[in-house]
Amino acid sequence: MQFAGRALAACEVLSEMESRHRPAPLALAEWGRNNRFAGSGDRAAIGNLVYDALRKRASLGWIMQDETPSSLVAATLNRYWRMDVEAVAALFDGAKHAPPQLSAAQLERLATGDLVDAPPWVHGEYPEWLHASFERNFGEFAADEGRGLSERAPIDLRVNTLKSTRSKTLLALARHGAVATPFSPVGIRIPPRAGDGRAPHVEAEGAHGKGWFEVQDEGSQIAALMSGAGPRSQVADVCAGAGGKTLALAAMMQNTGQIHAFDSDAQRLRPLFDRMRRAGARNVQAMDAGDGAALAKLNNAMDVTLIDAPCTGSGVWRRRPDAKWRLSPEALAARQSEQRNVLTLGAQLVKPGGRLVYVTCSVLPEENQDQITWFLGGNPEFEAMDWTESWLAAVNSAPATPGADCGGALQLTPRVHATDGFFIAILKRR
Numbered sequence: 001m002q003f004a005g006r007a008l009a010a011c012e013v014l015s016e017m018e019s020r021h022r023p024a025p026l027a028l029a030e031w032g033r034n035n036r037f038a039g040s041g042d043r044a045a046i047g048n049l050v051y052d053a054l055r056k057r058a059s060l061g062w063i064m065q066d067e068t069p070s071s072l073v074a075a076t077l078n079r080y081w082r083m084d085v086e087a088v089a090a091l092f093d094g095a096k097h098a099p100p101q102l103s104a105a106q107l108e109r110l111a112t113g114d115l116v117d118a119p120p121w122v123h124g125e126y127p128e129w130l131h132a133s134f135e136r137n138f139g140e141f142a143a144d145e146g147r148g149l150s151e152r153a154p155i156d157l158r159v160n161t162l163k164s165t166r167s168k169t170l171l172a173l174a175r176h177g178a179v180a181t182p183f184s185p186v187g188i189r190i191p192p193r194a195g196d197g198r199a200p201h202v203e204a205e206g207a208h209g210k211g212w213f214e215v216q217d218e219g220s221q222i223a224a225l226m227s228g229a230g231p232r233s234q235v236a237d238v239c240a241g242a243g244g245k246t247l248a249l250a251a252m253m254q255n256t257g258q259i260h261a262f263d264s265d266a267q268r269l270r271p272l273f274d275r276m277r278r279a280g281a282r283n284v285q286a287m288d289a290g291d292g293a294a295l296a297k298l299n300n301a302m303d304v305t306l307i308d309a310p311c312t313g314s315g316v317w318r319r320r321p322d323a324k325w326r327l328s329p330e331a332l333a334a335r336q337s338e339q340r341n342v343l344t345l346g347a348q349l350v351k352p353g354g355r356l357v358y359v360t361c362s363v364l365p366e367e368n369q370d371q372i373t374w375f376l377g378g379n380p381e382f383e384a385m386d387w388t389e390s391w392l393a394a395v396n397s398a399p400a401t402p403g404a405d406c407g408g409a410l411q412l413t414p415r416v417h418a419t420d421g422f423f424i425a426i427l428k429r430r
Contacts, residue, residue, distance in 0.1 A: 261286045
């Protein structure tokens with residue numbers, strides 16, 4: 001495809017998302033099925049353009065005074081893909097396989113638009129209704145933290161120490177520019193590509209097939225490391241999902257003890273079985289999805305109960321930028337209710353002296369410190385631990401600078417830590 005065709009395709013995908021309220025992955029997949037002439041390089045470039053436009057939608061819309069797909073795509077090419085105004089205008093020439101011509105007003109805004117008078121949520125690339133939450137969590141850095149969540153994310157990998165070492169895996173992935181992560185002792189990072197560059201398909205690598213690594217953000221790795229699970233522990237992973245943290249725990253525990261992996265949704269849990277086999281994890285007991293009676297048999301018996309709670313996903317907006325524009329107050333309220341339910345459920349499993357580890361991939365205080373405050377208010381047998389204690393015991397570096405003041409809990413953010421936005425609170429049962 002010519003580049004003009006890629007720009008037109010990005011406009012079509014954004015129009016499809018807007019008109020049919022479809023998530024970006026589904027809209028992109030459908031476009032690919034309907035246009036099979038497009039090669040993998042074309043699809044990657046179109047996806048990059050769509051996601052970049054969504055990441056920066058607030059500021060691009062402000063600059064253009066318009067959020068139509070053509071304005072967003074044109075402004076993305078100009079501001080972030082380093083294409084000058086004349087080149088963008090030539091690309092949007094209205095030909096058969098090119099986007100429609102830009103209006104005089106669009107060209108004027110493209111050349112002269114700025115963010116001088118834009119409010120914080122435009123600078124921060126997040127919905128206006130979330131500004132109070134961002135400001136409460138991050139204060140004067142609210143817009144800066146939002147911008148951190150609007151950049152392209154790297155590919156983070158966790159080395160599976162049951163089968164490999166970091167040095168061995170780094171060597172296998174050297175051609176992709178892989179480097180060690182700054183905090184996790186088992187983390188590897190492949191930096192994001194710019195413009196229309198294709199990210200490597202790491203799960204097609206032979207090292208992945210051998211079980212040497214799993215794709216997992218460094219923030220998620222840190223959450224598992226800080227849980228305190230170790231050899232011969234009894235651990236419940238209450239919201240196990242596809243098993244990313246489950247497998248991290250299995251490696252930390254050196255295939256000893258037992259991990260009880262539970263999720264209410266069988267579909268989310270299904271990938272865990274193949275991943276367990278590939279990783280060589282033998283200390284995981286995958287429980288039947290939604291079997292509350294079986295889970296209740298573990299009451300008062302767990303050294304560690306890990307709750308990777310359902311949340312808005314605001315901490316992973318770098319990877320799912322369309323999600324921030326689809327999020328609603330009603331969805332946030334629903335997640336808060338689910339979080340309280342799962343906290344109550346998980347607390348029953350913890351034995352005296354054991355740990356309850358509450359984790360979200362969110363940067364919203366309503367899902368994070370507010371929930372811990374609520375839980376501790378009704379469960380005096382639990383107390384909050386300071387996160388630095390767990391960090392020093394698990395992570396091979398000095399304690400990180402917290403992304404926000406969350407009391408004894410830790411907020412990781414892209415701006416401060418170059419991870420996704422993760423919240424980690426560790427509670428101990430007296």
